[in-house]
Structures are given as C-alpha cells and as structure tokens.
Amino acid sequence: xxxxxxxxxxxxxxxxxxxxxxxxxxxxxxxxxxxxxxxxxxxxxxxxxxxxxxxxxxxxxxxxxxxxxxxxxxxxxxxxxxxxxxxxxxxxxxxxxxxxxxxxxxxxxxxxxxxxxxxxxxxxxxxxxxxxxxxxxxxxxxxxxxxxxxxxxxxxxxxxxxxxxxxxxxxxxxxxxxxxxxxxxxxxxxxxxxxxxxxxxxxxxxxxxxxxxxxxxxxxxxxxxxxxxxxxxxxxxxxxxxxxxxxxxxxxxxxxxxxxxxxxxxxxxxxxxxxxxxxxxxxxxxxxxxxxxx
Numbered sequence: 001x002x003x004x005x006x007x008x009x010x011x012x013x014x015x016x017x018x019x020x021x022x023x024x025x026x027x028x029x030x031x032x033x034x035x036x037x038x039x040x041x042x043x044x045x046x047x048x049x050x051x052x053x054x055x056x057x058x059x060x061x062x063x064x065x066x067x068x069x070x071x072x073x074x075x076x077x078x079x080x081x082x083x084x085x086x087x088x089x090x091x092x093x094x095x096x097x098x099x100x101x102x103x104x105x106x107x108x109x110x111x112x113x114x115x116x117x118x119x120x121x122x123x124x125x126x127x128x129x130x131x132x133x134x135x136x137x138x139x140x141x142x143x144x145x146x147x148x149x150x151x152x153x154x155x156x157x158x159x160x161x162x163x164x165x166x167x168x169x170x171x172x173x174x175x176x177x178x179x180x181x182x183x184x185x186x187x188x189x190x191x192x193x194x195x196x197x198x199x200x201x202x203x204x205x206x207x208x209x210x211x212x213x214x215x216x217x218x219x220x221x222x223x224x225x226x227x228x229x230x231x232x233x234x235x236x237x238x239x240x241x242x243x244x245x246x247x248x249x250x251x252x253x254x255x256x257x258x259x260x261x262x263x264x265x266x267x268x269x270x271x272x273x274x275x276x277x278x279x280x281x282x283x284x285x286x287x288x289x290x291x292x293x294x
Contacts, residue, residue, distance in 0.1 A: 020197065027189075044084040046070050047077060094187040100144035101154055101176040107142050109174045109245075110252050114138055119249070121171035126163070135169050174245065192269055214268075219275055233272060240270050 028038065047070045054061045067077035108114050108121045114133055115121050125132040139148060146154075152169070155161040160173045177188075199213045206212065220228065247268060 040080060040083070043070055043072060043076075044080045047080060048084065091187050091190065095191060097154075098176060098188060100142075100146060101151065101158075101160075104138065104142040104144055104151065105155075105160060105171070105174045105176055106248060106252075108138055108171055110249060111141065113141065119245075121174075123164075123171075124169045126167060126169060129167075132168075173241075174248070175241070195267065196269065229274075236270070236272055244268075244270065 047066050050066055050069050051061050054065070063077050063081070064074055066081075067074045070077060070080075072080070108124075109119060114124070114137075122133055124135040124138055126135055128134060135152070136148060139146070139151060144151070152161070152163065155176070156163065158173075158176055160171065160176055162170045162172060164170060177185075199215055202210075202213050203215065
C-alpha cells in the first residue's frame with residue numbers, strides 16, 4: 001500500500017466515523033455527556049481493539065503495553081478497562097430484558113399451544129378458566145424468568161398487548177420495542193446500529209473465502225414532500241412486519257436442526273431513514289451561517 005493510498009483510506013475512514021457519530025450528537029448533549037466522556041469511550045474501544053489484535057498475533061497482553069499503545073498512563077488504562085466492563089454488564093442486562101420479552105412474543109405467535117393454525121396468537125386468560133390457555137402458562141413455556149406483573153407492565157407499555165376487563169390478554173404486536181427514552185431504548189440504539197456497522201466492516205475487511213453480507217439501500221431519486229414520507233412509512237408498517245414474520249417462522253424451522261453451541265447469532269434489520277444532507281441544513285449552509293455569525 002502506497003503512502004498516498006494509505007492517506008486516502010485513513011481520510012475516508014475518519015470521514016465515515018464522523019458521519020456515523022454525527023446523528024448521535026443531539027443525544028450526547030441531551031443526556032449531558034461531555035467531550036471527556038466521549039474521549040474515554042473511544043480510548044476504551046481502541047484499547048479493546050489493540051488487545052484483540054495482540055491476542056490474534058499471539059503477543060503478550062499487559063496493561064502497560066495497552067496503556068503505551070493508547071497513549072494513556074497505566075492507571076488510566078486500568079480505569080478505562082474497568083469502566084468498560086461495568087458498562088458492558090449493564091448493557092447485557094438491558095439487552096437480555098428485551099430479548100426475553102421478544103422470545104415470549106415469538107412463542108405466543110409460533111407455538112401451536114398458544115396460537116391458531118394460521119399463526120394468530122390466542123387470547124390468554126389471566127386466571128384458570130375452563131380449557132382456556134393462560135398467560136402464566138405462556139410465561140412458564142418461555143422460561144424467561146420474569147414475574148407476571150413485570151412482563152404484563154412491560155408489554156402493555158410497549159403496545160404489544162391489551163388487557164380486557166382484567167380477565168384476558170390479547171396480543172397486538174409480535175415485536176417488542178421499549179417505549180420512552182429509557183435505558184433499554186438507549187441500549188437498543190447501540191446494539192442495532194452496532195450490528196449495521198459490523199456488516200459494513202465485515203464486507204470491507206472480509207477475505208476471499210468469506211461470504212459477503214447482504215446490504216441494500218433505497219432512497220427517493222428527488223426531494224419529496226412530507227406526504228411522500230408518511231405514505232412510505234405507512235407502506236413499511238404494513239409490509240415490514242409481514243416480511244419479518246416470514247423470517248421469524250423460517251428461523252423457527254431452521255434453528256433446531258442447525259443449532260451449534262460454538263456458532264453465532266445472525267439476524268436481519270429493516271429501518272426507515274431521512275437523508276438530512278438533502279435538506280436545507282447541509283454542511284455548506286451551516287458553514288455559511290457560522291461565518292455570518294462570526
């Protein structure tokens with residue numbers, strides 16, 4: 001690799017990192033994060049990447065070596081590593097909470113004990129009543145380790161279920177998305193945006209014997225109105241769940257015979273986005289405004 005090519009690649013990567021982070025800056029300010037907080041996170045990521053690289057190269061991994069390569073003191077490196085461990089633990093806890101309720105909804109739709117032959121979830125009784133299936137039976141079958149009141153509260157808040165006359169529960173949506181700006185939603189942001197970034201990184205760095213991961217994008221050819229936006233959102237809300245339901249049913253059939261304790265988890269995401277660079281608040285317009293206010 002020539003120096004010119006290397007400089008071009010470094011510049012392109014830095015610009016890509018900047019674009020990845022730019023949409024998050026409003027949230028950074030909203031939740032009171034400082035420049036020092038961001039620097040600490042990046043240093044932690046850098047230290048983790050260096051550690052992984054040293055392990056791959058069968059080279060010794062020490063805090064002193066990591067500190068030297070990250071440009072921090074040994075004490076700072078130790079604090080960064082410990083803080084990263086604490087954040088990872090909290091993130092795993094929140095991720096598990098979302099995963100458990102998602103699993104419950106999947107069983108409700110796909111397990112013949114709790115759904116019709118056409119895949120529609122049954123209404124579940126809140127107390128034993130004749131031959132009706134109960135919500136407690138669903139909880140037991142899903143083995144998610146949540147008590148009934150917690151699960152019901154979470155599912156109602158997310159708009160996944162309705163409780164009628166305190167007698168039975170009706171499922172409205174098989175996708176669990178936590179409501180409000182809480183820790184679970186923030187963790188979800190990192191988890192799924194991180195998954196998307198991992199796909200691009202895989203395709204960028206993959207070897208010739210590794211498969212290319214699917215990545216496609218659609219965007220309107222011209223600037224369009226809010227009416228277009230609303231109609232596109234309506235189409236996605238109608239067709240998107242159908243596609244994801246099909247994937248879920250396919251996965252249920254495939255997972256059992258293809259389980260591998262040494263394997264990985266694979267998934268697909270569908271999302272809508274707004275191309276802000278096509279709006280009036282482009283980088284150039286911002287630069288002109290800042291110059292005018294100087």
